[in-house]
Amino acid sequence: MEVGGFPSLSDGGAGMAVKRIPVIVLTGFLGSGKTTLLRALLESGSVADTAVLVNEYGAVGLDHTLMWRAGEVVQVVENGCICCSVSDDLIAMLVELFELRLYRKVPKFQRVVIETTGLADPRSIMQALRAHPLVNERFRLAAVLCTVDATASAASVLRAPEGTPQIAAADRILLTKTDLVDRDCIDAWSAALSRANPAAELSCIRADAFPAGLAGFFEEIPGASLGQRCRENAVAWSLPRSLARSARHSEVCTATIHLPQSVDEMALYQALDELTARFEDRLLRLKGIVRLSGKPQPSVVQAVRSQIFPLESIADFDGPGFLVVILRGNVDDAEWATALLTRCCSGLR
Numbered sequence: 001m002e003v004g005g006f007p008s009l010s011d012g013g014a015g016m017a018v019k020r021i022p023v024i025v026l027t028g029f030l031g032s033g034k035t036t037l038l039r040a041l042l043e044s045g046s047v048a049d050t051a052v053l054v055n056e057y058g059a060v061g062l063d064h065t066l067m068w069r070a071g072e073v074v075q076v077v078e079n080g081c082i083c084c085s086v087s088d089d090l091i092a093m094l095v096e097l098f099e100l101r102l103y104r105k106v107p108k109f110q111r112v113v114i115e116t117t118g119l120a121d122p123r124s125i126m127q128a129l130r131a132h133p134l135v136n137e138r139f140r141l142a143a144v145l146c147t148v149d150a151t152a153s154a155a156s157v158l159r160a161p162e163g164t165p166q167i168a169a170a171d172r173i174l175l176t177k178t179d180l181v182d183r184d185c186i187d188a189w190s191a192a193l194s195r196a197n198p199a200a201e202l203s204c205i206r207a208d209a210f211p212a213g214l215a216g217f218f219e220e221i222p223g224a225s226l227g228q229r230c231r232e233n234a235v236a237w238s239l240p241r242s243l244a245r246s247a248r249h250s251e252v253c254t255a256t257i258h259l260p261q262s263v264d265e266m267a268l269y270q271a272l273d274e275l276t277a278r279f280e281d282r283l284l285r286l287k288g289i290v291r292l293s294g295k296p297q298p299s300v301v302q303a304v305r306s307q308i309f310p311l312e313s314i315a316d317f318d319g320p321g322f323l324v325v326i327l328r329g330n331v332d333d334a335e336w337a338t339a340l341l342t343r344c345c346s347g348l349r
């Protein structure tokens with residue numbers, strides 16, 4: 001029998017047993033530290049045999065630009081959120097990756113990491129992986145990791161339509177940015193997370209001192225099956241999928257600003273201050289690459305809620321600058337943000 005044009009694993013008897021390629025799903029709310037963790041892992045070289053699939057919310061992506069520098073097989077799932085509109089694209093990319101590996105057109109990776117958008121419901125991805133015959137034959141879900149931002153309020157993350165399904169689906173929860181909070185906050189988060197998902201392993205991490213055994217987070221959960229996970233992580237698993245989906249991305253809007261010209265740094269910060277003051281926690285995410293006047297290299301700009309992170313210079317980027325803003329709001333909010341950033345970044349004020 002053939003599956004998707006390839007001989008089925010069950011064809012060849014015991015001697016033909018082929019290991020399915022483990023897939024690790026990396027989920028977590030917008031800006032919670034998925035890319036930072038993955039970059040550190042790839043740059044450490046400890047999982048040199050990893051293929052990465054990145055999916056970002058918004059018209060222009062940043063994460064793959066940052067990760068390509070790590071030199072691994074990085075592919076981008078474009079044009080939407082992996083959990084709703086593009087799960088077919090994800091499956092097609094897995095099939096293509098498998099073919100490329102089979103015909104040795106890419107290095108022979110031993111695992112795949114899928115970084116979802118910060119809004120994705122990992123259940124849809126887990127189901128898509130199982131539903132496609134070829135993908136199900138050649139790949140297997142090895143673990144779901146969820147990053148949780150310790151600087152966010154636990155109540156708001158767990159109340160958000162995206163937060164609970166991501167946390168509930170996780171085998172491992174990584175509480176990130178613990179350098180920015182105190183012990184009480186970490187304790188409160190730990191208690192909230194173990195109530196939300198008692199079965200998951202919990203680790204606290206910080207980007208300035210990732211543990212030496214980072215690769216261990218990306219290892220398979222021994223003996224865990226999807227069915228077992230669904231039962232054990234039942235707290236939010238029972239959330240009806242249709243309900244989760246309809247509530248999920250409907251109140252989120254994005255603004256994309258293209259920046260062909262260089263930008264004055266002071267004007268950029270003024271715009272960011274104005275944006276964070278107006279939207280506060282409704283500013284879910286801002287990221288982009290900007291060419292600042294007087295700086296030899298482009299800079300990566302990042303904000304999560306009202307927190308603006310230090311600029312990072314990026315050497316090997318030659319495209320036009322851009323900013324992507326993701327807001328909990330409506331079209332008017334997105335237009336307001338676009339107008340503000342366009343005005344400030346073009347020096348019109």
Ligand SMILES: Nc1nc2c(ncn2[C@@H]2O[C@H](COP(=O)(O)OP(=O)(O)OP(=O)(O)O)[C@@H](O)[C@H]2O)c(=O)[nH]1
Nearest residue numbers: 030031032033034035036118176177206207302309
């Ligand atoms: N201080 C500190 N900053 C962090 C840490 N982890 C991530 N950040 C910063 O938080 C911002 C967002 O991190 P990302 O890794 O891009 O988050 P993400 O989850 O990939 O974001 P999306 O893909 O947009 O959902 C970046 O500016 C990071 O530098 C951490 O442990 N400590």
